[in-house]
Amino acid sequence: MAWNEPGKPGQDPWGNSGNNGGGNSPKKPNKNDDLDVIVKKVQDIFGGQSNGGGFSSIGGGVILAVAVIVWLLSGIYIVDPAERGVVTRFGAFVDETKAGPHWHMPFPIESVKIVNVDQIRTAEIGYRADNRSSRTGNVPSESLMLTKDENIVDVKIAVQYQVRSANKYLFNLSDPDVTLRSVVESALREVVGQSSMDFVLTEGRNEVVSRVQTLAQDRLDSYGAGLVITSVNLQDVQPPEQVQSAFADVVKAREDRERVINEAEAYANDILPKARGKAARELEEASAYHDQVIAQATGESARFDSIVSEYQKAPEVTRNRLYIDAISTVLGNTTKIFVGSDSGNNLLYLPLDKMVNQGTTIPFKPLSTDGTGTQAQATQTTNGTSQSSTRSNIREYLRNRELR
Template sequence: MSEEKYEINIDPDWIKRYAWRIVLGIALLLGAFTSIKTIGPEEEGVVLQLGKYDRTLLPGLNFILPYGIETLYKIPVQRQLKQEFGFRTRSSDTRSEFSKSAFGDESMMLTGDLNLSDVEWVVQYRIVDSYRFLFRVRNAEKTLRDMSEAAMRKIVGDRTVNEVLTVGRQEVASAVEVLLQEMCEEYENGIRIDQVVLQDVNPPEPVKPSFNAVNQAQQERETLINRAEAEYNRVIPRARGEAEETIQLAEAYALNRVNRATGEAQRFDEFYQAYVKAPEVTKQRIYLETMERVMPRLGNKVIVDERGSNVLPLLNLDNAKPLKP
């Protein structure tokens, strides 16, 4: 088989004539590509001119100097960002999936009573000052991560393992949020902490069964204590009320007897004084007053003689009016 050879001949005059146009076109395209910038609605643009801060651009279509004279950094100032510690979210679809196998160094920390706890948490934050975020701290997001881990270890290290794992979780999250915000203000990194959420707090895997058994025993103890306190609150106030009622009745009875005895003694003294002045008249008066009180309480009245041979009805004393003194 014969091989055919083709030769391409380029006119040198044509290259000289159109080369500058090609170069100019490429330069214009490159200039347009490097100077026209679009900033999203949740962002603002920070422009550096020859490495020095120049201005801040608002969302929309903007222009900067081309060919690397000015550089644009887009900062998501209207978006809530987050950092995860002790785990990572692999997918956040309808059902989120998490991975924590390679992040034990972040979550494993020592409590105040020298126990280990596995703490997973999330820091939600916003960038409120793009200039400070870019220029006050080198690699602000990495610095924030280190600050968050340091703050969590400090707060957890001041509490016992029971507080961290059970009743003190919300207090730990609030304390970390306050401390982390103070550190951000001190470093002037342009970040505002929205929330610190404890995702999960567990004892280390080797001791988890023992801890669960202790935790269950403590819950049962609390249940028994609450039940005993409820029974105490039900029985003791009633017993105190009954005791108080008995005391008041006894005091009232004693007061009544004392007043009554005092009145009878005064009455006896008055009778005695009257008796001393007129013995016969006083005896007769006492007799008549006594009969006046006693006779109406009797039934039919019959008076008989000593031998009982004659029955003589007296008067119908049931209808008789009492004598007036």
Template sequence: MAWNTPGSDNSGGSDPNGRSPRQRKPNGRGLDALLDPLRNLFGSLGGGAGGGNSILRWIALVFGLWLVFNCFVLVTEQERGVVLRFGQFARVLQPGPHLKAPWPIERVIKVNATQIKTFSDNVPVLTADENIVQVEINVQYRVSDPRRYVFGTRDGDQMLQQAALSTVREQVGRSTLDTVLGARSALAVSARVQLQKSLDAYRTGLVVTELNLPNARPPEEVKPAFDDVNSAQQDKDRLISEARAYAAQVVPEARGQAARVRTVAEGYKTATVARAQGDADRFSLLVDQYKLAPEVTRKRLWLESVQEVLTDNRKIVGGDSRQLIYVPMQNKGGASSGGGTSGLLPESLAPTVTAIEQQQAEQAGRTGRTPRPTGREEVTR
């Protein structure tokens, strides 16, 4: 077909200046001005101006455009490009523009290496003390090695999910129910370390950025029983706290009392030993004095004993054989020996007949003589 250009007819002849249509310069208007360089490039493929030659030109143009776009690859900042050459790994493309061999020689698989993916699940787990608990799992991960992520496993995400469930079941199965309900942070840390080891062993090319066990609760069927257990545990903790507070108050007092009793006992021990030692020394000195003067020592000991006995007893002074006079004396403490009673006792005022007077009366009756005065008769004025 003939090309229609501005300023020329459809006969395909020369212009007034004698130039052919292909020799005319574009005037800068229309689509022909842009396609002229491509026409000159592929004009030699057809060998003429017929219809078949034009189709070949267009096929060559389309192939050239496809070749250009197929060899150019643009990798974004979040992606990494895995280049396969005849299906085999060749290299990894970093972010930016790159060139590669056209398909089917090389092809590129783009992997998002910065996206944080999340996996969450809620699974029942059997603990070490044979209790079932519902554990909530939350795992965050990303791609660390694009080559391993593409070629290491068939589905790295599915592998991570299975490995996460297995790891959590293993860690919870080694712990008791109280640990799972009250100390899940340590379980989450150990589960994260074990999960990363499993992912490296499976060559998944994934790295775990966070693993949490946000919630753990018993099944709904046995939740009331677990609530009772938790209440009992709280009561236990409360009673333990109260007992510790009471112990903190009582133990120092008991220790102080024990120290005081110990001190008193030590003092009593020291005083008793010293008194006994003094008595022993005094007795030794008395023995020595008794050997030197037995009579004097014996009389002195008797007087001291009588003085000690009479000091703690009521004082009775006898006036004669018929009358006893009570004399209130002061004790060591200053109180009277009669319990505060002053004067003479009523019975002490009445005349008392003793056995001596009876004997004297009987003797006088037999002899007819009056009894001899003893010096204790009552004087009458």
């Protein structure tokens, strides 16, 4: 049933109980009626009176003052010691503030962005580390690189860096962190491409890291990235997984070669000095023997010349002297002597070995019974006097025999 059914007044949904011009059509609502009610309530709150539907001057001023104060207070901000505040005015850089409370003109005139400049940031090249699961994921598109000798190596590095200039970090590049990753990867590929595989895998690791850090930092500075690289750490460098077993065999063979070379060098270092010393000693001994033989020959020659000269002066005496010296030399080195008579019957054993040990004197018995009465005495002593004593006794014996 309709709201304005004929014969039932007061059913108009717009609140019009009467007819307009004798008809049953409803009266259209006036939207200003609700707005006037709201304005009146606001005026009542601030103590104002309705004046054509507007605010009183006092209430409007208070509202405006409060709004201005809140707007101005919204420009206060605090910067921590590890941070820097970058203030922009309509999007353009104005100032960079340090630690402490600061104020800037509120939005939309000025705004501030806080950047942590002491935070150590990390960029991983060739892998991604999951700190929650302690696992590392390999990224072959970043880690596989070609060396100068046309070999492929799998290199993973971690780069740690900080923000040097907050202004440059925010405005010079659209995404400085992504730019740093690209720059470091490019520098790493350049360094590896200029090096051989053995150099990268063995002794050249520290040099590769140093060159990558220097080259990447120079490029970041040329871009004005506002970043500084604090360290570059080589996480791992290996040949590709498909050839690691063959490469392990090559490395083992190289290590065996180095070990054998080192052992050979150690053996040579041990043998060569000994051989040189032995050769030098033999040369010295030969030289000494050479000098000794020459000196001895020279002495013998001079002695022979002197003996010849004396023999020419007194042949008999010289001959007897030579005979006595020869006998003295022979008997001085003999421990057992048998002496026989001219007839060949009587033999006398002289225990010279006991005479040498005891230092005693044993007289000779008569050597013959032909009435000549020859007698000799031999003395053998120790402590270096045996030879001289024997010589003197033999000389005395021969002298007495000649005189008789």
